[in-house]
Amino acid sequence: MRWKTAGKLLTGAGIGVFITFLASLRLIPETTPVEEVLAFYLLGLAIGAAAFGVLGGEFRASPVAYLGGMLAIVAVTLISEVSEVTAAKLFAVILISMLALEIYRPMGVTDALLAGPVYFGGVATALAVEGALGLLKSVETMVGTVFVGIIGTIAAFLTAVLSLMIPTKPEKPKP
Secondary structure, eight states, rough: OOOOHHHHHHHHHHHHHHHHHHHHHHHHTTTSOOOHHHHHHHHHHHHHHHHHHHOOOOOSSHHHHHHHHHHHHHHHHHHHHHHEEEEEEEEHHHHEEEEEEEEOOOHHHHHHHHHHHHHHHHHHHHHHHHHHHHHSHHHHHHHHHHHHHHHHHHHHHHHHHHHHHOOOOOOOOOO
8 A cells, every 4th residue: 555545544534533533522422332432433434534535635744643643642551551650751752743743744734734633533543442442440541641632632733734834944045
């Protein structure tokens, strides 16, 4: 699979999960088992990926943001298994996930604007899977994952937009 196709599918998956999350706030009762919520999210993931798979466009930062959101939540869960979750560790996880966005800069305005919601889609995907597997055991893990999700979404959006606005090659000064 080519990177362009994979990028569209990952971006669509992230947007699909993000929209599904927003819909689930109104449609799914709080007492719904997490396995059913995961199935609902995976349906949104599949629909989003299929929709973006047939659409045109090229995405570079958004797919990286989706993977960064997922991996950030996995990192927080792993940290909570071996040590205490502190604010410094949470900010370090966010920073590391943002470094990838600085390397894979957006292809355009749409890519930059989608990076934040797609990051949150990756966060929601990882949280749904971890919830279904029973990995979110402690309160500090849950609070840490929510913190990384919210602050990481804002940081992904700002990183993508600012990296689009800041030129990568400095211009030579004119005499």
